[in-house]
Amino acid sequence: MSADPRIAAITSRIVERSKPHREAYLERVRNAASKGVKRAVLGCGNLAHGFAVCSPAEKEALSGETVPNLGIITSYNDMLSAHQPFETYPALIRAAAHEAGGVAQVAGGVPAMCDGVTQGQPGMELSLFSRDLIAMAAGIGLSHNMFDSTVYLGVCDKIVPGLMIAAMTFGHLPAVFIPAGPMTSGLPNDEKARVRQLFAEGKVGRAELLDAESKSYHGPGTCTFYGTANSNQMLMEIMGFHLPGASFINPGTPLRDALTKEATKRALAITALGNDFTPAGEMIDERSIVNGVVGLHATGGSTNHTLHLLAMARSAGIVLTWQDISDLSDVIPLLARVYPNGLADVNHFHAAGGMGFLIGQLLKKGLLHDDVRTVFGQGLDAYAIDIGLNADGTVARSRAGDVSHDPKVLATVEDPFQASGGLRMLTGNLGKAVIKISAVKPERHVIEAPAKIFHDQAGLNDAFKAGKLTGDFIAVVRFQGPKANGMPELHKLTTVLGILQDRGQRVALITDGRMSGASGKVPSAIHMTPEAVDGGPIAKIREGDMLRLDAVAGTVDVLIEAKEMAHRAAATADLSGNEFGMGRELFAPFRAATGTADNGASVFFH
Incomplete structure (x- = not known):
């Protein structure tokens, strides 16, 4: 189905407004892609440094131009629950790359801070600018020019937007985003909020509050409420950076590992060395960005993305505005009730049909652009699926149904929770x-x-x-x-x-x-x-x-x-x-150089 005329009109005005920026961006991307893989023209000393720790077979492979090398950008640390599962991903990715006839190397790590830890603390004043720093850190990792494709391991608030800015900056390379998934459900979010209010009123003490918080945030994976971290995962899937169904599978499960292996092999299949070259900067366009905004409205997503999406779009030469976001809100119905917009958490959302059901419903009314490129190699209709495991341990996908498994959590497009977005x-x-x-x-x-x-x-x-x-x-x-x-x-x-x-x-x-x-x-x-x-x-x-x-x-x-x-x-x-302490003095240049909120509050885009 073609896009709803109202969606098409907003997209068209974004295209028109973006033309000078987008055309210049695509020229840079195509120029970089035309120069091809550079390992063969690296000096011998350069190349030797680049694969010094590789096995003899990998060194032989990377000495030529026929074996793809996959760069891994990881935000792993073991303090963030959402990012701790990434500790084991490089080994899994290297093994999957070997099976696919390629090589994989960790190109670099990026910082990843937890807003949950820094809320109300001095460190929170570094949080927003960490997004642009993450983009810069990823850029350093990829600047070695050793890679044919990239995978990005990130989940939380500023990390995914920063990684996307990096992916667009290196837009001549394919980019697949690999999530870690949400933690299993703990103390219900509404009960956690109730205890917080009691504590604020002096009716319970610190021990009771800490007990409630610890039962809510209790293990590996993202926090289960629908804040910025889980809004990020929705965005990466609806914009085509994830493989279909990848966003909300719990860490440490066979399906999670199968999806990581599949994403690795797909990232190697879409390099310039094959027949399905999908450079990230060409894959993402104005339609992809509009799809992201639509998903944000349909799910009642994070307000932080009124900043991040603007910066993410500009990194691809696309000029998105608050007015575009607001106008799309008038068109898009709210289809999800996930805390704080309901009592359910993201695990309940996934069990109710999740992203596959949501995308299928929006496509039924032409509220998404289906004719977009994705890392999966097909239009967005291929994302309207249910996901599981085959007997051989590979990923199984089937067409999503038209009936929500929990109408209190996921509504149909014919009977939404409200007629417009949030x-x-x-x-x-x-x-x-x-x-x-x-x-x-x-x-x-x-x-x-x-x-x-x-x-x-x-x-x-x-x-x-x-x-x-x-x-x-x-x-x-x-x-x-x-x-x-x-x-x-x-x-x-x-x-x-x-x-x-x-x-x-x-x-x-x-x-x-x-x-x-x-x-x-x-x-x-x-x-x-x-x-x-x-x-x-x-x-x-x-x-x-x-x-x-x-x-x-x-x-x-x-x-x-x-x-x-x-x-x-x-x-x-x-x-x-606010100028000193907890690293704030290091970010003085960011405060001095930042743009305004309605331009994404970025040091890159004004």
């Missing part, structure tokens, strides 16, 4: 922001209330503990943008504002910072740009000013006369405390 752009006299409303009750889509102003999340939490957050209000948490302090997630606000809302107060948030990928029920205008440190209008709000956040009309305003606003001086903040 992410929208807001505009007004405060600038531009984004909001996620898939978990916000309709009666809270419009909030008009006086401002309470804070310059960090600790200030708001202190006011809560002191009993000062009474009545209806809109919290303004400013000087939290990328230039100010690296735009940390303000996850500590989620529990407090949720408690106040549950008490019957009408509350909302306006901030130039980020909220967690798991943010949910409190209306929050986030990523406000221009940010306060640039003198944006958010810096001119005063305590008690009436604010209006209207997610229905798509507006966010301070309700004062324009003349008064123009004459107000912007507030300032002492940010010296």
Whole structure:
């Protein structure tokens, strides 16, 4: 089925807007691809260094141009639950590559930090910029020019976007993304949230809170709620970087290993040495990016991708905007209810039919572009599958059905949970922001209330503990943008504002910072740009000013006369405390060079 006319129209305008950037990008990719594999023209000393630790047979193979060499970029470390399973992947990949007649080498490792560990801590101020650093680190690994194809091992928040930016930078090489999968289900996410609220209210102690958190985050794999990490996996599959069905298979299972072996062999099959050359930069195009945004809306995905997708697209010469994301939201129905937009976790989502069912449903109504290239070698219709194991241990795929295995978790396109997606752009006299409303009750889509102003999340939490957050209000948490302090997630606000809302107060948030990928029920205008440190209008709000956040009309305003606003001086903040400690001094050049939130908050793209 051809794409819905509304999807096609938005895609066409992205194509038109992107033309000068995309054409220049493709010229670079094709020029690099035309130069071919370089091992034969490397100096003997260069090549000897490159395969010094290889076996004699591998050295013989890599001395010529007929045996493909697979570069592995890994984000393995054994502190991150999602990335710990990657410890054993290189050996598995090397063995599978040997079976396929190729060679595989770890080209390099990239840093991978856990936002769950750094929430509310100084290290969170490095988090967003770690995305661009990861792209740079992967680039160093691939700069040795020893490889015919690449596989990327990454899962969590900034890691996958950074790896995709690297894959597009080396877009003349094929790229297959290999996930590790989610941890098995532990303490239900709603129960974890309940204990967090009790702790914030002083009704349980640290021991009870730690017990609940440990039962929720309990083993290898991604956290099971639908935050940025699992939104990443959805994106890689719906954009064609994963093999069909790969995203949400638990670590340490025979099917997980079979998928890793299959991905390795596929990465070797699509090099320039074969007949199915699939360079990543040509494979991904404007349709692929639109498919990613569609998937984000249909699943109620992470707000962080209103930053990451912009940067990921620009790395391929594609100019995606918040307006595109917002307009697509009006077209795409919400088909998934996964925490925090429901009670289910990603394992329940997968059991209900998962990505295969979701893709099949969206394709039925032309809400995805099927005519895209993928690493699997077929259009997106090949991803509308159920997945399992054959008797011989290889991956088995069958056509996904039209009936959800759990209608409370996955809906059909004819009977969605809501008619539109969950992410929208807001505009007004405060600038531009984004909001996620898939978990916000309709009666809270419009909030008009006086401002309470804070310059960090600790200030708001202190006011809560002191009993000062009474009545209806809109919290303004400013000087939290990328230039100010690296735009940390303000996850500590989620529990407090949720408690106040549950008490019957009408509350909302306006901030130039980020909220967690798991943010949910409190209306929050986030990523406000221009940010306060640039003198944006958010810096001119005063305590008690009436604010209006209207997610229905798509507006966010301070309700004062324009003349008064123009004459107000912007507030300032002492940010010296954010400049040192826990590595923050090393990232001063990133804060100075970053672009704005509506351009992806990247040091590469402005």
